[in-house]
Amino acid sequence: MSKYGYSIDQLMELAGLSVAESIAKEYPKGKILVCIGPGNNGGDGLVAARHLSHFGYQLSLYCPVKPKKDLYRNLLHQCNAHCIQEVEDLAVAISEADLVVDAVFGFSFKGLARPPFDKVLEAMRSTDKPIISVDIPSGWDVENGDANGNGICPDMLVSLTAPKLCAKGFKGRHHYLGGRFAPPAMVKELGIPEYPGTSQCVRLEKYRCP
Amino acid sequence: MSKYGYSIDQLMELAGLSVAESIAKEYPKGKILVCIGPGNNGGDGLVAARHLSHFGYQLSLYCPVKPKKDLYRNLLHQCNAHCIQEVEDLAVAISEADLVVDAVFGFSFKGLARPPFDKVLEAMRSTDKPIISVDIPSGWDVENGDANGNGICPDMLVSLTAPKLCAKGFKGRHHYLGGRFAPPAMVKELGIPEYPGTSQCVRLEKYRCP
Numbered sequence: 001m002s003k004y005g006y007s008i009d010q011l012m013e014l015a016g017l018s019v020a021e022s023i024a025k026e027y028p029k030g031k032i033l034v035c036i037g038p039g040n041n042g043g044d045g046l047v048a049a050r051h052l053s054h055f056g057y058q059l060s061l062y063c064p065v066k067p068k069k070d071l072y073r074n075l076l077h078q079c080n081a082h083c084i085q086e087v088e089d090l091a092v093a094i095s096e097a098d099l100v101v102d103a104v105f106g107f108s109f110k111g112l113a114r115p116p117f118d119k120v121l122e123a124m125r126s127t128d129k130p131i132i133s134v135d136i137p138s139g140w141d142v143e144n145g146d147a148n149g150n151g152i153c154p155d156m157l158v159s160l161t162a163p164k165l166c167a168k169g170f171k172g173r174h175h176y177l178g179g180r181f182a183p184p185a186m187v188k189e190l191g192i193p194e195y196p197g198t199s200q201c202v203r204l205e206k207y208r209c210p
Numbered sequence: 211m212s213k214y215g216y217s218i219d220q221l222m223e224l225a226g227l228s229v230a231e232s233i234a235k236e237y238p239k240g241k242i243l244v245c246i247g248p249g250n251n252g253g254d255g256l257v258a259a260r261h262l263s264h265f266g267y268q269l270s271l272y273c274p275v276k277p278k279k280d281l282y283r284n285l286l287h288q289c290n291a292h293c294i295q296e297v298e299d300l301a302v303a304i305s306e307a308d309l310v311v312d313a314v315f316g317f318s319f320k321g322l323a324r325p326p327f328d329k330v331l332e333a334m335r336s337t338d339k340p341i342i343s344v345d346i347p348s349g350w351d352v353e354n355g356d357a358n359g360n361g362i363c364p365d366m367l368v369s370l371t372a373p374k375l376c377a378k379g380f381k382g383r384h385h386y387l388g389g390r391f392a393p394p395a396m397v398k399e400l401g402i403p404e405y406p407g408t409s410q411c412v413r414l415e416k417y418r419c420p
Contacts, residue, residue: 014227081395083394180264198261198265
């Protein structure tokens with residue numbers, strides 16, 4: 001996207017907003033725990049958490065590795081200013097949540113999750129709370145999906161910009177597309193579906209992958 | 211807003227999006243000319259133009275002074291990637307537009323507009339096309355309003371974060387609030403009205419200024 005002049009701040013803001021909007025379309029107000037990974041997927045999750053708090057949900061964050069980049073520190077600072085609590089005990093936090101957002105790993109993930117994220121994936125796999133995955137279910141390979149069987153099985157997947165090949169293996173109830181920033185040439189090239197009105201997300205009724 | 215850890219890219223993205231959403235709530239699809247000033251107000255206008263093009267409007271830009279900062283060059287580059295044309299002849303561009311967005315001067319403007327922006331304000335004052343002003347009608351003083359009588363009389367005003375004192379003098383048909391990023395303490399302190407659902411803007415039925 002950088003060839004179109006976008007900054008990471010802009011893309012992350014629109015991506016996170018679209019995740020929050022997708023969640024608000026399908027789940028009633030309640031308690032949401034957002035699990036934050038070490039990279040851009042985690043950044044999207046921090047933005048989504050802030051917008052969800054604006055939409056009236058009760059948010060908490062599980063962020064086992066504190067990101068060092070200024071961008072993430074600032075996103076975390078914004079969440080703190082929105083009175084979003086960070087939690088230490090993942091098991092308790094999941095048990096108290098109505099929904100869990102999986103913003104741990106994204107499309108660049110390969111292989112097996114390392115500590116402490118292996119435990120986060122394990123906890124999300126073993127709960128019966130609905131999981132919402134950001135762009136890619138954590139632990140999945142962007143093309144091969146849950147090849148090693150250690151990935152998440154989310155109830156909702158919010159694909160960003162365009163669904164990745166692995167989305168073919170998504171078996172949950174709600175598949176949305178978000179990240180409404182692709183210019184016309186890219187929309188055409190990737191066959192990105194149309195968004196309704198001013199919405200930042202669109203529900204995909206069946207698997208649609210460029 | 212910087213004390214809450216926001217970057218200018220983030221704030222401008224949400225501000226511009228809220229302007230685009232406000233316009234889409236009140237005006238049917240058509241041709242929109244966006245007049246871009248030399249500062250942050252112009253940046254908000256560039257973001258709004260891009261989102262309006264996503265929403266199905268036909269956009270063009272009048273940008274008499276090319277901004278030098280990377281942020282603005284990038285925003286302009288994004289507009290170019292969205293096939294938004296820059297126009298040279300303001301009079302012709304206004305005559306061909308259904309709506310004109312005034313993103314020339316914002317809350318830091320004082321005194322009288324200098325060339326070439328004096329001509330832009332004059333052209334916007336003398337057209338009967340509906341004008342949408344971003345945050346402050348251009349030429350107005352943030353507190354005293356159109357004290358020198360050289361300002362714009364917009365049909366719509368989209369106040370950002372919170373209405374400024376000068377909004378008391380707004381006589382147009384549509385007053386909206388946008389820029390949904392104020393944390394709870396600021397919302398309380400400034401008496402910022404509630405936004406509906408996931409909307410990035412809210413219509414203000416009467417003047418509401420903190």
